[in-house]
Amino acid sequence: MGIHVVKAGDTLFEIAKKYRREIAEIRALNGLPSGDEIVPGLALYIPASKVENRIYKVKQGDFLGEIAARFDVKIPAILKANPGLKPDVLKIGQLLKIPTRYKLRLKTLSFSFPATGGEVFSALEKSAEQLTYLAIVAYSFTKEGYVYVIGDDSSMIAKSKQLGVMPLLMIRNFLNDEFSPELAGGVLDNTEYRQRLVRSIMSYVAEKGYAGVSMDIEFVPPASRANYVLLLRELKKALGRLVLQVNVHAKTEDLPNNRIVGGHDYKGIGKIADITAVMTIDYGYPTGPPNPISPIWWMKDVLDYAVSKIPARKIMTALPLYSYDWEVPSNKTAASSVLRAQNRAIEEKSDIHFDLKAASPWYQYWPKKKQHDVWYEDIRSITAKYQLMDEYEIAGTTFWRLGLEFPQNDAYIKQNILVLKS
Template sequence: MFIYVVKTGDSLYSIATKYHVSMDSIWYKNALNSDRLVPGQDLIIPTNMYIVQPGDSLYSIAQMALLPMETIRLINCLCSDELWVGMNLYIPPRVKYFAKDFGYITPSTPEKNQIIVQRFASITNYYGIFEYHIFEDGSLSSIPNDEQLVTLVGMNNVAPLAVITNLTQTGFSQDLVGKILNNPELSQRVIDHIYNLVKSKNYAGVNIDFEKVRGEDRDKYSCFLCLLRERLRPEGYCTSVALPAKTSDEISWLQGYDYGGIGASVDFVFIMAYDWHEVSSLPGPVAPINEVRKTIEYAQNYIRRNKIILGVARYGYDWMMSNGKVESARAISVMDAMETAMKYQAPIQYSIEDQQPFYRYRDESGKLHIVWFEDVKALAQKLQMVVDYQLKGIGAWQLGLHFPQAGYLVDDFLTKQL
C-alpha cells in the first residue's frame, strides 16, 4: 500500500483509474462516507504496485510508500534513480517490527463494546478500560457492567487493564492524589482496593493515570507505584502507568514525575505524547514530531526502551476564532476533522516542520475556525519512531475516536508480539 495525497481536480474515479485499483477498495480502506474529496486529504491506496506519474521521483514515491528509497531501488533492480511515466514499481511488504500495543477504551453498550474490541484485537495486546476513580477514603468507583467488557476483551486474546485515575467532577485533583501519597495508611488502602478490584473482576493488571502530581510528591509517587507492583506481581498481574510527555526536568509542572523512579517501579509506561496544543491553548499542532522525538530521547535516558509505549492521538482540535483570539475550542476525531474539511471544501495543508495537517474554514455564521489533527502521514512518522528507537510499542487515546485508516497502518508497521 501507499499513501496518496489528493490534488485539486482529483476524483475517486480518477485516482482509482490512475493506479489500477477499484474505487470500492479505496472507499473501504479509508471508510469514506461520500465520493467528495478535498485537496490535501490523504488516502491509503491498497496495492503493491505503483505506476509512476508525471513529476514523480524515487524520493517522493518512497515517501508515499513509507519505505526507504534503497529498498524500492533494490527490489525493482534499478541501476539509477531515473524513472519514466507509466513505469510499474513493485512496493514490497514492510519488514514488520514486533511490538506490544495498548489502546484505551471507554465502556459502552454490549454491542458497541464488541465492535471496538474485535476491531482492534488483532493488533492490540492491552486494553485500558477507562476509568475507575479514587475517593478520599481510598476506595474506588465502579464501572457498570464492566464484567461483560472484561470477559469480551479476554476472549479476544487481549489483556484488560483497569485504569485508575485521580479524576474528580472538577478535573484531575492535585489535592486528592497528594493526600493519598502523603498518608501511608491511605496509600495502602488504595493499593488494597486496586488489588481486590483486579482479582475480583479478572483484570490482567492496572494502568495508573494520576495527573498533576506535585513536585514535592515526586518520590512518594514512585514509591507508591513500587509498592503497588510488589502487591500485584506475585500473582502475575501487570502494573503500568500513564505519563505526561516530558523533555527535561526543568518544566516545573512536570517535576512530580520522576521518569527513572517510575520506570523502575512498573512493568511499562504509556507516554501521552500529545496535547502540546489543546482546548485551552492557541491553535497549533497536537503532537509535533520534534517534541515527540525529544520526549522519546529524554525518556530512554531513564526508562528501558522495552518498557516504553508511545501514546498517540486519534483526534485533533477545532478552534473557533474571534478577532485573532480563541473564542472556543473542541476536540474532534480524525474522521470528524476530515468530514468537516470535505463539508466546507477547506484544502488541507501539511506542516513539514510539525508533520501534522491543518486547515481553516468559515462556518455558516462566518466565524473562522482553525483545525489541527493527526492523519495517516503523521501517524506513520510516529510508527517509524517506534521502530527506529526500538520501543515496546505504540498506544492510542482512545480507540472509540474514529480514525479508520489507523488500524491498517499499524498492521503495516507492526506485528503483535504475544
C-alpha cells in the first residue's frame, strides 16, 4: 500500500515523482493546504492500484487451500505475502495477509445533528456512498417516558433516503446538555414509563419514516441494567424488521457495579440488538491526561471481550473523525477534525511522531510558550483499525461524526472497502 512517511528533507515534488503522481492529486487525497510545506513524520496516503491485503485469522480446521479458495487467490500468492509461512503447519489465531481482489465488506454508520441544508448536507452528499446508516441525533425523553424532538429532522431524513442512506432515530438520555443517569434509571425502573417510552419512540419512527432506532443511553445506573435489556427487548419487538442499533461503552471485562460501564450488559444487549456499536473512542478524553483517542491495543482488548459476548457479525466498533488538543499541564482540551489536526502540525512546523503500541500519531507545539499535545488519526492508524475489523470479522464501524473532515479515511474506504447498503 502507498503510505509515505515524510522524512527530513523530503519535498512534495520528489514524493510525487517517486510515486508517479501529480502534486495536486497527493494534496487532494491527503487534504494538504496550498503550498509545498510538509513536516517530518507526516503520513501521506498514495493509494496503489490494487486492493490492500486482507487479514485472515486462522481458525480450527482451516487449511491453506480452503482459505485460498475463499478469497479466490492462489496458494503461491499467499505464501509470497507471508514469508516463512509453512502451508502444512497453520496455527489457530495466526494472522495471514491475503492478496485478494475482494474488498472488505462492512456496514458503516455516521452520526449527525439535524440540519436543513448547508455544510451538513454537503458532507452527507459527499459521504453517502460510504454510509449504510445515518443516526440523526435529535431525540430525548422526559422523566415520564415521553419522547420529544430537538430540532427539525425532517429534511435530514428526506435527504438521507434520497441518497440511499438509511436514517435511524437516535435517542439519548440527555438533560440540561448532558447525559443523565437519573433520567435513564427513573424511566427504565418504572414499567409504565418504560412501556410509554417504547410507544413514544415507535410513534415518531412511524410518523417520520425512520428505518430504525439508534439507542444512545449512556451511564445507565448499574441497578437498572436488567431493565435496560428489558426495554430493548420490548423496543425490538415493536420495531419488527426495522433496525435496532445500540451504542455501548467500551470495556474489557464485565464490571456490573461500575457507574460508567456497569449498566451495559453486552450479552443481554447483543442477543436483542441487530447491531451493537462498541464506543472504542475517548480512551484519551477531554480534561484527562494527553493520550491516544483510540489506541489499537485497547481496541483489540475491547473486541476480545465483545466477541466473547456478542456475535461478531452484530458488532460495530467506532472510529473518531476528530482530534484532541491538550494544553499542558492544565489539560484544558479542544477538539477539531482530524484534517485540522494534521494541517496544524504543518502550520506549526511540528514533527509528527507515531506511537507504535497505540498505532496513533501525535505531536507537540508551543503557542505563546504553552505546551500543547495533540493526538489524532492518520492513514497508518486507520489502516490498522480496518485490518482489526477484518481480523475479527465484525459487521463494521461507526464514525463520530458527519462533517468532520478526514480525506485519508474517505480515500481508503473508496479504494479498499465495499460498503453494504442493507
